[in-house]
Amino acid sequence: MSSPSLKHIAFASFIGTAIEFYDFYIYAMAAALVIGQVFFPASAPAVQSLNALLTFGLAFIARPLGALLFGHFGDRLGRKSTLAASLLVMGCSTFLIGVLPGYDQWGLWAPALLCLLRFGQGIGLGGEWAGAALLATEYAPVHRRSWFGMFPQLGPSIGFLLATLTFLALTLGLTETQFEQWGWRVPFIVSAALVMVGLYVRFKLAETPAFAQAQSSKELHRWPLKALLVTHGRAIVLGALAMGVCYHLFYTATVFCLSYGTQTLHIARPVFLGLLCIAVLGMAMATPLAAWWSDKVGQRPVLMLGQGLAVLLGFALAPLLGSADSGLILVFLFAALFLMGVTFAPMGAFLPQQFPVAVRYSGAGLSYQLGGILGASFAPAIAQSLVNQGGLTWVGAYLSSMALISFLAVWRMSPSVSNLD
Numbered sequence: 001m002s003s004p005s006l007k008h009i010a011f012a013s014f015i016g017t018a019i020e021f022y023d024f025y026i027y028a029m030a031a032a033l034v035i036g037q038v039f040f041p042a043s044a045p046a047v048q049s050l051n052a053l054l055t056f057g058l059a060f061i062a063r064p065l066g067a068l069l070f071g072h073f074g075d076r077l078g079r080k081s082t083l084a085a086s087l088l089v090m091g092c093s094t095f096l097i098g099v100l101p102g103y104d105q106w107g108l109w110a111p112a113l114l115c116l117l118r119f120g121q122g123i124g125l126g127g128e129w130a131g132a133a134l135l136a137t138e139y140a141p142v143h144r145r146s147w148f149g150m151f152p153q154l155g156p157s158i159g160f161l162l163a164t165l166t167f168l169a170l171t172l173g174l175t176e177t178q179f180e181q182w183g184w185r186v187p188f189i190v191s192a193a194l195v196m197v198g199l200y201v202r203f204k205l206a207e208t209p210a211f212a213q214a215q216s217s218k219e220l221h222r223w224p225l226k227a228l229l230v231t232h233g234r235a236i237v238l239g240a241l242a243m244g245v246c247y248h249l250f251y252t253a254t255v256f257c258l259s260y261g262t263q264t265l266h267i268a269r270p271v272f273l274g275l276l277c278i279a280v281l282g283m284a285m286a287t288p289l290a291a292w293w294s295d296k297v298g299q300r301p302v303l304m305l306g307q308g309l310a311v312l313l314g315f316a317l318a319p320l321l322g323s324a325d326s327g328l329i330l331v332f333l334f335a336a337l338f339l340m341g342v343t344f345a346p347m348g349a350f351l352p353q354q355f356p357v358a359v360r361y362s363g364a365g366l367s368y369q370l371g372g373i374l375g376a377s378f379a380p381a382i383a384q385s386l387v388n389q390g391g392l393t394w395v396g397a398y399l400s401s402m403a404l405i406s407f408l409a410v411w412r413m414s415p416s417v418s419n420l421d
Contacts, residue, residue, distance in 0.1 A: 006139065010151045012205055013136040016087050016198045017155025018162075019191070020128045023094040024059065024121060025163035026187040028255070031056040033167070034184045038102040039111045055115055059122030060377035063369040066126020068225060071362030074131050075224035078207045078215070079138070079361065083131040084199055090124030091195030093117045098188025130365030133348045138208035138357075140349075146299055149348025150291030157283040157341065160254070163187065164280070168273045214357045221358050228359040228366070235354045236367050241409035242303070243347065243371025245310050248379050248402040249340040253279065253333050255380040256395070257321060260387065265324045275326065279333035286341025291348075299346035300410055306342030307407040313339060314400030318392035343406070354413065375402060 027035075035055065036048030066086070074082035097117045103110045132152035140148035166187045174183040207215075214220055221227045228236070254276060261267045261275075294302045313335055320332035347368075355363035379398075386394035 006148065008201075009136060009139045009205070010148055012201045013132040013148075014151040014154055014158075015201055016083060017128060017132045017152045018158045019155075019194045019198045020087060020090045020125050021156045021159030022162050022194065023090050023159075023188075023191050024125050025160050026166065026191070027059075027094070027097065027118065027121060028056055029163060029167045030184050030188075032255075032258070034180050035114070037180060038184075039100075039114050040103055042103075051111070055111075055118050057377055058115055058118045059125065060373055062119045062122025063126035063372055064366060066123035067130065067365035067369040068126075068362065069123065070127025071130060071365045072224055074127070074134075074361030074365075075359055076220060076222075078211055079131050079134050080202065080205050080207050082127065082361070083135060084202045086124050086127035086131065087195060087198050087202065088124075090121055090128070091192060091198075093120035093124060094188050094195075095192045097121075098185045098191075126369050127365065129368050130352070130361050133352055133364060134211075134361060135205070135208060137349050137352055138210040144295055145349040145353075146291045146294035146346055147288075149350075149352075150287055150345045151348075153287050153291070153341075153345045153348045154284065156250070156344075157280050157287060157337075161277060161280050161284070164273055164277050168270060168277065171270055171273070210357050219358050224359045224362045228355070228362050232355055232359065232363055235413070236363060236370070238409045238413050239351050239354055239364070239367025240370035240374055242406050242413060243351070243368055244375035244409075245307055245403045245406035246340055246344045246347065247372050247375030248399060249310060249313075249336045249343070250283075251376040251379050252317075252383060252395070252399060253336040253340075256383040257329070257333060259380065259384070260321065261329065264387075267324075267326070267329075271326065275330050275333055279330060279337050282334040282338035283341040283344075286338045287345040290342045290345035294346040294349070299350040300413070302346050303343055303350065303410045304407055306339050307403050307410065310339045310343065310403035311400045311407065314396040314398070314403065317396035317399060322392045350413075 031052045036052035039055075040048045040051045042048070066089075070082050070086050073085070094117075097114065100106075100113055100117065101110055106113075129152060132155070133149055136148040136151050137145050167184075170179055170183045170186065258272055258276065261272045262269055290302050290306065313332075316335070317332060320328045323329070351367055352360050352364045354367070379402075383395045383398060386398055
């Protein structure tokens with residue numbers, strides 16, 4: 001097979017990540033809006049909502065397991081086939097959720113299978129990011145690794161934008177009954193066609209040069225995870241801490257603020273979803289800018305600047321979000337997601353270079369997904385608890401603290417532990 005062009009590599013690393021995050025986010029929105037009513041008994045509405053949010057959290061438990069599973073095969077067999085497999089697992093899980101009968105039809109089997117499929121989504125997404133990042137950076141020229149490592153980082157913002165626009169259109173175009181009966185299923189079923197496009201693009205790829213060289217020189221490990229944990233435990237911990245603020249910024253803006261804005265401030269759901277659609281453009285703008293700048297000055301300075309600004313943003317959370325003014329809320333949401341892009345874009349090149357090629361898929365993937373647990377899995381619930389106990393000021397302090405932890409982690413990490421060549 002001839003070597004693919006860098007444009008093909010960039011598109012392949014972007015498209016699969018965008019599709020997988022689209023699948024992940026449509027479930028998050030469905031969980032907030034309708035999953036509880038469809039898949040759990042109607043006798044206790046409050047329990048319905050809680051159960052729906054618990055199924056959302058299942059995926060964050062599964063993601064590190066997916067990183068370990070796909071990381072093992074990615075470091076043993078190669079990036080190409082492992083990436084295709086992760087996309088297929090996510091796509092099948094998402095499609096099956098879309099056609100799964102609800103509680104009224106299947107009783108307790110419905111929520112049980114829903115949990116299994118949501119776990120499958122987490123497994124698939126857990127194997128996606130590291131492989132996409134390696135696909136981009138192991139092909140990229142030395143002086144443009146941050147730029148090409150940025151393409152997988154565009155996936156979350158584009159996936160979130162598509163998911164939000166889809167649910168906004170369904171909310172505006174259907175009645176509440178139509179949406180609950182069948183409308184929410186449309187994004188899940190449509191995702192199957194998107195997955196086919198992603199698989200087609202990825203099956204046309206060749207193996208990355210770095211992995212092919214390691215394979216030919218017999219530098220690979222029989223059990224990559226064992227070698228990773230024995231020799232690179234510090235890099236895993238620091239990588240997870242460095243990633244924490246990325247996730248924290250995103251889920252504070254999208255989950256906590258959405259809940260607080262609609263339930264406490266009583267802003268209409270379509271209005272707040274519209275604010276998020278605008279705000280996520282900040283992340284889409286910041287991602288290429290931060291990647292370009294990282295190739296000029298290095299990834300660490302850009303990361304530490306973004307994390308330092310996130311520390312300051314925590315002090316602005318209470319006055320901006322608490323104002324109940326849509327314009328001021330948009331300023332906070334845009335700033336949070338812009339800084340998410342700044343702290344996220346360089347990670348596509350920065351995290352993989354903390355590990356040698358033989359354990360790079362496992363190491364980068366595990367750090368990334370553990371950062372998700374640290375920064376996202378319990379962040380909205382903790383933020384809601386802090387609001388109840390001490391108000392929005394405490395939520396801002398939580399954001400600042402997480403940003404400071406990530407800042408210190410990047411400061412302690414090496415600018416180049418291993419060569420990507």
